[in-house]
Amino acid sequence: MTPPLKVVTVGAGYFAGFHVDGWLRNPDVAFAGLADLDTGKAARLLAEKAAPGHPARIEADAAALFDSLRPDIIDIAAPPPAHLGLIRQALDTNARAIVCQKPFCGSLAEAQKAVRLIRDSGKLVVVHENFRFQPWYRAIRDEIAAGRVGELYQIGFRMRPGDGQGRDAYLSRQPYFQKMPRFLIHETAVHWIDTFRFLMGEPDAVFADLRRLNPAIAGEDAGLLLFRYADGRRAVLDGNRLVDHAAANTRFTMGECLVEGSAGVMALDGDGTLTFRPRGGHDWQRIGGGYPTTGFGGDSVYALQKHVGDHLLRGTPIENDAEAYLRNLEIEEALYDSAAAGRVVEVASR
Template identity: 65%
Template sequence: MSLSGKNPGKRLKKLRIITIGAGYFSAFHVNGWLRNTDAEFVGLVDMDTEKARAVLVANGADLNSIAVDSDAIEILRRLQPDIVDIAAPPSAHLGLIREALQNSATVIICQKPFCTSPKEAREAVRLASEAGIKLIVHENFRFQPWYRAIRREMDAGRIGEVYQITFRLRPGDGQGKDAYLSRQPYFQTMERFLIHETAVHWIDTFRYLLGEPDAVFADLRRLNPAIAGEDSGLFIYRYGDGRRAVFDGNRLVDHVAENPRLTMGECLVEGAKGVLSLDGNGILSFRAKGTQRGEPLFSPPSREGFGGDCVFELQKHVTDHLIKGTALENEASAYLRNMEIEEAIYRAAGEGRFISLTEGTDD
């Protein structure tokens, strides 16, 4: 779908955007919208309006041209935005989606974790489908530039037949009683943590790179007694053709990186012709089979923002879809599969076996 009408070469207007929520990660949303030349950022909502204004000021926004309000329903009705960007807690998602569907939104983008349960998520998808409105989940890791580069190299046959992808998550931020308190303190009380909050990014990214797995295995542990949920563990995707994807996560251990939160770890993509290696600085290298040294293939154009500027890239992906009619990723209807796989991972960890992801069968 394009908003440029019958003449795709002529722009009618910039897309009007509001963001709901002004927490830690919302600042990356606001920054991305302000830099998007196809977007007009017109409103920011938070119960704490002073916090919202501080986010705008920190990002150099003109406070005179952006509405700040504590009432999401009022600002939706008053501003009638084209894109509603929901960065509020999951408990608010379904209600805000209902309101956005009634107030002229062309696209709704909703942060992950998406809603409070698969049941709520399916209801949100149903409502958006009935209204004919695109509902997108803000799952941004697949938009990190190194994963786009890995996909290009795989598609071009650089490593030949793909055998395995392994990602080692090592952000080093999970030790001690004060773990996570300075940035996202609610992490400490999440009963499901490593997979639900963090590894879900690789549940999605592995699907982006390799397609749909047939079965999954998991082993999860809690190492830091100061938190409620698991903070260490692994899951394995098994594919019918012999490929595997392995996520190996430990939030207490760090890795070599100027900024340990840039990639959050290291990745290997192994194939018949060689290996792609991603380091902690976002540099992708290739080592051909039988050789001793790798050659750099890719370095991120920016290390500012979050994760190689993946928030901006996801937002640009959405505005390009609306303006140019380009294909759209991350629709909520497809994201439901990530939630199903997450449930299977926790079940696999509880039962100590591979769980089939093929409907109606178990391994």
């Protein structure tokens, strides 16, 4: 029986490999095509991820792929500067859904323009923000809702992937990282802007102190980000891409998390183990872990893709449609404004 959803992906870079792998494993999907200006790279990616003889079409031109295959889902996994143009092309097709990688366009202004086009088209565009689909964050949200930590005071994350040292930093995987004028927040910390919103709701003000430690790159690669909530809660991201943390794979969780409340503390370590220490206690009890090591970050790419397919086929609610995701970029802009001005910036009215 042919799967009900036909999917094509645009982009054959490092992270696109996780996209293609996820679609190929999805029983609701027929992966039909891959577009990249470098068709040789696309062919190598398909050969690495798919079974021999897989019939997916390879094209240099994305529009030609859309026209020839008429996909149900168009998956944009190209770098941010290409997003707006590809969204324009995808909106002119009969695709039922468009998935676009984060950071979602090259700037807030471009993202706002994309959202206006999307709104006028009436089509579904979902931003591929996969961190909220990492299984430990789904578990943490459930535990908070169930009252595990009591009244929530603060969530803190120490981001320590350890991949940012030296002149060759990022070149083997995503070389365009070196040239991004905005890096730590726009490319990476935007994950936690969304994750903190997923776990805690909307902040009313932010503060950022940013640094560039590696002179080989253009943008910032370390910083402290503070998210303030009107009810007194706080979220803190302490990010440094040059420093690592104790984990078998430092990119699995990309760091360590503490969730602190009136009844105790939850902790996430670099191997994805979730533990809890009740207030007044000395021992940590395991409450989660053993999450998938397939794919990226607890198989979060697959989970997001499944989420989109379930919405189309089974009517389940959708998360991170483009208009809702725009809020993350508004908060990102406020963080950069804060770093430039050296003061707290309100975001509630943006």
